[in-house]
Amino acid sequence: MRSKNNIPLINPDLPLYRTLEKDIRDIIHSKQLTKGKYLAKLEARIAKYLGVEYAVGVSSCTLGLMLVLKCLDLQGEIIIPSFTFIATAEAILWNNLKPVFVDINGETLNLDPEKIEAAITPKTSAILAVHVFGNPANIKALRAIAWKHKLKLIYDSAHAFGAKYKSKFIGGFGNAEVFSLSPTKLLITGEGGLITTNDKTLANNLVRARDYGGSGNGEYNLLGLNSRLGEFNAILGLQGLKRIKTAVVQRNKIAGVYKKYLSKIDGIKFQFSEKDNLCAYKDFAIIIDGKKFGLKRDKLIKRLTAGDIETRRYFDPPLHRQPIIRKYRFRENDLTVTEEISSAIICLPIWSSMDTETALKICRVIEAAHNHAK
Numbered sequence: 117m118r119s120k121n122n123i124p125l126i127n128p129d130l131p132l133y134r135t136l137e138k139d140i141r142d143i144i145h146s147k148q149l150t151k152g153k154y155l156a157k158l159e160a161r162i163a164k165y166l167g168v169e170y171a172v173g174v175s176s177c178t179l180g181l182m183l184v185l186k187c188l189d190l191q192g193e194i195i196i197p198s199f200t201f202i203a204t205a206e207a208i209l210w211n212n213l214k215p216v217f218v219d220i221n222g223e224t225l226n227l228d229p230e231k232i233e234a235a236i237t238p239k240t241s242a243i244l245a246v247h248v249f250g251n252p253a254n255i256k257a258l259r260a261i262a263w264k265h266k267l268k269l270i271y272d273s274a275h276a277f278g279a280k281y282k283s284k285f286i287g288g289f290g291n292a293e294v295f296s297l298s299p300t301k302l303l304i305t306g307e308g309g310l311i312t313t314n315d316k317t318l319a320n321n322l323v324r325a326r327d328y329g330g331s332g333n334g335e336y337n338l339l340g341l342n343s344r345l346g347e348f349n350a351i352l353g354l355q356g357l358k359r360i361k362t363a364v365v366q367r368n369k370i371a372g373v374y375k376k377y378l379s380k381i382d383g384i385k386f387q388f389s390e391k392d393n394l395c396a397y398k399d400f401a402i403i404i405d406g407k408k409f410g411l412k413r414d415k416l417i418k419r420l421t422a423g424d425i426e427t428r429r430y431f432d433p434p435l436h437r438q439p440i441i442r443k444y445r446f447r448e449n450d451l452t453v454t455e456e457i458s459s460a461i462i463c464l465p466i467w468s469s470m471d472t473e474t475a476l477k478i479c480r481v482i483e484a485a486h487n488h489a490k
């Protein structure tokens with residue numbers, strides 16, 4: 117049981133029941149539980165909000181990624197970071213494709229474009245980049261590499277709803293982007309995912325593939341599955357969308373408080389986000405230099421836990437050290453930075469309705485741990 121003083125890592129921002137009540141009643145009365153008007157409305161609103169041509173709702177980001185890889189008919193090897201959530205690689209493996217792990221940049225924590233070309237082989241068919249913790253990837257450099265080598269470019273945008281690259285929302289870059297709408301992310305439908313693209317053919321195929329691959333006249337000529345997003349889930353997303361802008365603003369405010377306070381303490385580094393980008397801060401990460409800070413990362417986590425503050429080691433271990441990935445015995449590139457960051461990172465509590473005082477309380481616990489270590 118959580119104590120009263122517990123500060124959780126996440127705290128899903130859900131709409132008030134009364135804002136959902138009318139739509140819930142409507143769904144029950146109409147008996148249209150899936151493939152109905154609320155999903156269509158959610159897709160239209162999100163496409164408009166993000167400024168993309170097509171938004172395709174699915175039952176999870178993992179399935180969305182699986183469908184995108186399938187519908188783009190990719191073969192061979194896919195370049196991805198090892199510093200991401202397991203689902204990025206699982207979507208590749210379910211397609212019988214091979215993930216090729218490339219190192220990250222130690223400042224942005226995103227795929228390092230400078231290390232990608234060395235990993236490209238004649239078998240490479242795509243780059244699947246991640247906007248880690250909601251921090252937009254180096255899109256310009258990734259686009260140039262993809263274009264030069266004729267590779268598809270896909271983004272796992274699970275963390276990045278509401279984030280902006282330059283002045284444009286994440287969602288319209290590459291061949292497709294895939295968001296997660298699960299409870300740990302910014303826009304929540306319960307379970308759910310969303311694919312955005314400006315490619316009409318791809319969008320049409322995705323709509324069919326999420327519904328067993330049918331063409332509508334009893335013929336099945338596409339390998340599909342069932343990954344539809346239900347109507348009850350869609351109404352959560354419709355309400356959540358109204359709050360997304362303030363959610364991102366509030367998360368940036370909290371991140372600002374953390375940075376201001378913690379930057380005074382030796383041995384703490386932050387994820388770097390370009391000034392002209394907007395980070396969604398799905399997570400707020402600190403990177404601990406044990407020698408300078410005076411305590412090793414895991415010792416600091418113990419202190420925070422003792423102070424009833426929940427943290428997470430995202431992403432430790434990184435994917436290339438996960439048992440299911442090791443089983444495949446893929447060839448390994450140099451992943452030095454990934455290893456360094458994974459062993460030093462802590463994700464601190466952050467959520468869309470978090471107040472400044474809660475962030476300050478966490479900062480004080482970290483400061484005390486540092487002071488007592490000396």
Ligand SMILES: *Cc1c(COP(=O)(O)O)cnc(C)c1O
Binds near residue numbers: 175179201204275297
């Ligand atoms: C959460 C997450 C996913 C999976 O999302 P689901 O909607 O739970 O399938 C994929 N990639 C990343 C980077 C994630 O954090």
